[in-house]
Amino acid sequence: MAIGWYLTVSALIFCIGASGVLTRRNPLVVLLCLELMLNAANLALVAFARMWGNEAGQIFALIVMVVAACEVTVGLGLIVAIYRRNLPIDVDELHELNG
Amino acid sequence: MSPTTFGWLVLLFPLLGCIVIGLGFKQLKGRSSGWIGTGAIALSFAASLGALFSLLGRTPAHREITSTLWSYASSVGVDAKLQILVDPISVFMILVVSGVSTLIHLYSVSYMKSDRGIVRYFAYLNFFVLSMLVLVLAGNFVLLIVGWAFVGAASYLLISFWYRRSTATRAGIKAFVINVVGDVGLVLGTFFIFRDTHTVQFLATFKDIHHVYHKDSTDLVAGCVLFLVGAFAKSAQVPLHTWLPDAMEGPTPVSSLIHAATMVTAGVYLIVRLHPLFELAPTAADVGAIVGCLTLLIAGSIGVVVTDIKRVIAYSTMSQIGYMIMGASAGAYSAALFHLMTHAFFKALLFMAAGSIIGAMAGDQSLDRMRGFRKALPFTFICFLVGGLALSGMPPFSGWLSKDDIIGYLSHRGGLFFVLAIGGWIGAFITGLYTFRMIFRAFFGDPCPEAQELEHGHLAHAEVPRNPMNGEVEDTDVGFPGPEHVIAEREWPMRIAMSILALLAVVGGFIEIPGVDHVISTFLAPSFVGSKLAAEQPSTKDAWIGLIITPILGLAGITIAYRYYIARVGASTKLQERFAPLHNFLVNKWYFDELIDLVVVRPALMAGQLTESVLERVVIGEGVTGGVVGAVRAGSAAVRRAQTGFLRYYAAAIILGLSCVALYFLISST
Numbered sequence: 001m002a003i004g005w006y007l008t009v010s011a012l013i014f015c016i017g018a019s020g021v022l023t024r025r026n027p028l029v030v031l032l033c034l035e036l037m038l039n040a041a042n043l044a045l046v047a048f049a050r051m052w053g054n055e056a057g058q059i060f061a062l063i064v065m066v067v068a069a070c071e072v073t074v075g076l077g078l079i080v081a082i083y084r085r086n087l088p089i090d091v092d093e094l095h096e097l098n099g
Numbered sequence: 100m101s102p103t104t105f106g107w108l109v110l111l112f113p114l115l116g117c118i119v120i121g122l123g124f125k126q127l128k129g130r131s132s133g134w135i136g137t138g139a140i141a142l143s144f145a146a147s148l149g150a151l152f153s154l155l156g157r158t159p160a161h162r163e164i165t166s167t168l169w170s171y172a173s174s175v176g177v178d179a180k181l182q183i184l185v186d187p188i189s190v191f192m193i194l195v196v197s198g199v200s201t202l203i204h205l206y207s208v209s210y211m212k213s214d215r216g217i218v219r220y221f222a223y224l225n226f227f228v229l230s231m232l233v234l235v236l237a238g239n240f241v242l243l244i245v246g247w248a249f250v251g252a253a254s255y256l257l258i259s260f261w262y263r264r265s266t267a268t269r270a271g272i273k274a275f276v277i278n279v280v281g282d283v284g285l286v287l288g289t290f291f292i293f294r295d296t297h298t299v300q301f302l303a304t305f306k307d308i309h310h311v312y313h314k315d316s317t318d319l320v321a322g323c324v325l326f327l328v329g330a331f332a333k334s335a336q337v338p339l340h341t342w343l344p345d346a347m348e349g350p351t352p353v354s355s356l357i358h359a360a361t362m363v364t365a366g367v368y369l370i371v372r373l374h375p376l377f378e379l380a381p382t383a384a385d386v387g388a389i390v391g392c393l394t395l396l397i398a399g400s401i402g403v404v405v406t407d408i409k410r411v412i413a414y415s416t417m418s419q420i421g422y423m424i425m426g427a428s429a430g431a432y433s434a435a436l437f438h439l440m441t442h443a444f445f446k447a448l449l450f451m452a453a454g455s456i457i458g459a460m461a462g463d464q465s466l467d468r469m470r471g472f473r474k475a476l477p478f479t480f481i482c483f484l485v486g487g488l489a490l491s492g493m494p495p496f497s498g499w500l501s502k503d504d505i506i507g508y509l510s511h512r513g514g515l516f517f518v519l520a521i522g523g524w525i526g527a528f529i530t531g532l533y534t535f536r537m538i539f540r541a542f543f544g545d546p547c548p549e550a551q552e553l554e555h556g557h558l559a560h561a562e563v564p565r566n567p568m569n570g571e572v573e574d575t576d577v578g579f580p581g582p583e584h585v586i587a588e589r590e591w592p593m594r595i596a597m598s599i600l601a602l603l604a605v606v607g608g609f610i611e612i613p614g615v616d617h618v619i620s621t622f623l624a625p626s627f628v629g630s631k632l633a634a635e636q637p638s639t640k641d642a643w644i645g646l647i648i649t650p651i652l653g654l655a656g657i658t659i660a661y662r663y664y665i666a667r668v669g670a671s672t673k674l675q676e677r678f679a680p681l682h683n684f685l686v687n688k689w690y691f692d693e694l695i696d697l698v699v700v701r702p703a704l705m706a707g708q709l710t711e712s713v714l715e716r717v718v719i720g721e722g723v724t725g726g727v728v729g730a731v732r733a734g735s736a737a738v739r740r741a742q743t744g745f746l747r748y749y750a751a752a753i754i755l756g757l758s759c760v761a762l763y764f765l766i767s768s769t
Contacts, residue, residue: 022747095746098745
């Protein structure tokens with residue numbers, strides 16, 4: 001099976017994730033979309049690893065998973081913190097860090 | 100041991116003394132610091148004697164020895180070394196400096212005993228002696244400049260020693276600034292010489308000098324005149340003399356050591372040390388001789404009207420150093436050094452005796468208030484009289500022989516120098532006048548209240564300590580003279596120091612009597628072997644004619660002082676009223692302070708204010724600094740718009756940017 005299909009699926013998932021990040025205002029959904037983007041990248045990495053027949057791509061994929069887990073932890077922590085302070089759970093409302 | 104080993108030892112002891120006293124200031128109680136300081140300088144004097152004897156053990160042709168400890172820097176042709184030169188001139192100087200300094204340290208042990216800054220005082224004093232010895236032992240221009248600058252710094256520290264007095268700190272600053280003018284002259288002069296000779300060492304310079312320059316070549320004259328600027332500033336010659344009278348703000352032993360016996364003679368030493376240069380540049384030497392003559396007359400004339408006892412002695416110091424500068428510039432090297440030595444003895448003695456009177460007056464220095472101390476202070480009186488007679492050149496005191504040695508040489512050279520010799524004779528007359536004016540006013544007449552009290556065994560004591568200069572009530576914290584006053588009659592260290600100096604002021608001249616003996620000129624001769632001017636000496640008969648004329652003129656001055664201050668009391672006041680403009684002119688010190696203020700200080704102040712208002716405020720403040728601030732502010736205002744705070748904009752920007760990068764690589768790879 002040619003590598004093209006794997007990459008097509010990967011690109012599709014990445015675009016879905018990216019458009020989700022750009023369009024959705026709920027931080028929880030933004031996080032989910034980020035996960036989608038990361039996993040799209042993982043899929044591409046594993047596909048490349050298979051194509052070359054070595055393990056480097058797989059190891060990259062594993063590291064990306066670890067990073068993703070960390071990122072989700074921090075992101076969820078932020079969301080809980082926002083919730084506890086009774087702030088709006090909406091990324092457009094939270095824009096105090098403007099210039 | 101070789102003479103140079105002794106030379107290093109001479110420097111080592113004051114250095115150790117300074118370090119030990121300076122670091123141990125918390126542990127040293129009472130007078131202990133004074134004894135350490137005195138001991139250090141006494142050891143240095145012993146080492147100087149060692150240097151003298153080991154130098155005498157050599158043949159006259161081998162009496163110039165250099166020794167190098169290490170090299171500071173050797174680049175672009177400058178061979179700056181820590182190098183000393185031991186030759187008759189430097190040995191003579193270290194003997195005078197360390198010898199007189201030992202006695203003044205001893206005197207200070209008593210004089211400064213109630214001062215809470217006594218430890219600091221002795222650390223400074225040892226530092227000063229070290230600097231002076233470095234100056235006279237230096238074997239090259241670099242070390243000479245180091246010593247020269249150290250001496251200026253030590254002088255500043257000691258003049259403003261009583262830093263609670265605003266007058267003292269101001270005098271210290273004045274002395275330092277004028278001395279720095281001299282330092283600049285010395286450094287620039289060194290550059291002038293170095294540029295052509297390519298060496299900074301004295302002996303090498305003197306050896307090459309005849310091949311490098313022809314007589315009176317412009318560069319050499321310029322260099323020598325710059326050296327003279329240095330000498331004038333350090334030796335308080337017109338017009339750089341105004342700091343010396345103000346320097347009397349320091350403690351009296353400091354005036355005695357620095358501003359009479361040692362530091363101010365550095366200019367004389369410089370001219371004598373560099374005599375091969377000055378002989379090849381007669382124009383510069385003539386400038387030195389004329390300025391010396393002017394100084395001795397100007398300072399003498401001011402000394403006649405000043406009423407502060409220490410300032411009278413200060414002006415007489417300027418005047419006597421005028422003699423030495425005049426002599427040294429004209430070629431009477433050994434005579435100038437001889438007068439330097441005897442002057443160190445009797446001038447240190449006069450200052451010490453003045454310190455004793457000031458003690459009896461509870462700090463007051465005004466001659467207007469002193470009267471009739473003869474019975475109350477018998478020992479001080481004798482010392483002051485001996486010093487005064489030596490200063491006015493009365494036979495057989497030391498000043499008689501040494502002062503006339505200079506004048507005799509000048510009149511022997513003739514021409515311009517004979518005119519200068521006449522100046523010297525007029526100076527001798529004025530010297531007798533102001534010296535005995537001081538003595539008659541302070542010691543004769545009806546005793547003043549302080550003297551009467553002292554005759555009953557009670558030392559006057561000021562209820563509230565006041566600054567004698569401006570009458571301000573003093574802050575009695577550290578840096579103030581201390582509550583107790585001392586007189587020589589009650590303190591044995593002061594008596595010993597003064598007795599030795601009084602003895603030397605009497606007999607010090609006997610080692611060089613024309614036609615009888617010539618210890619000093621013989622000892623110094625190896626240093627002046629190549630000098631044509633030093634070989635010219637007046638005949639014994641001419642010298643004796645001078646030795647008779649000079650004291651007659653001095654005696655005339657004393658007689659006039661007697662007429663106006665003893666025989667006809669009050670006559671001096673009438674004279675003052677009759678010649679009021681002249682008196683004012685002299686009291687205002689020939690308006691030199693005002694002249695310097697007008698020519699230098701005000702223009703500098705105005706230039707400073709101009710640069711402050713234009714350069715500092717407008718160009719730097721508004722232009723450079725304000726411009727940078729404005730540019731940064733405008734730039735950041737433009738960039739700030741991008742920071743919206745909306746998370747999704749940022750994400751879009753990142754994705755867009757990355758897409759662009761990816762597209763670029765895709766396009767460029769095909």
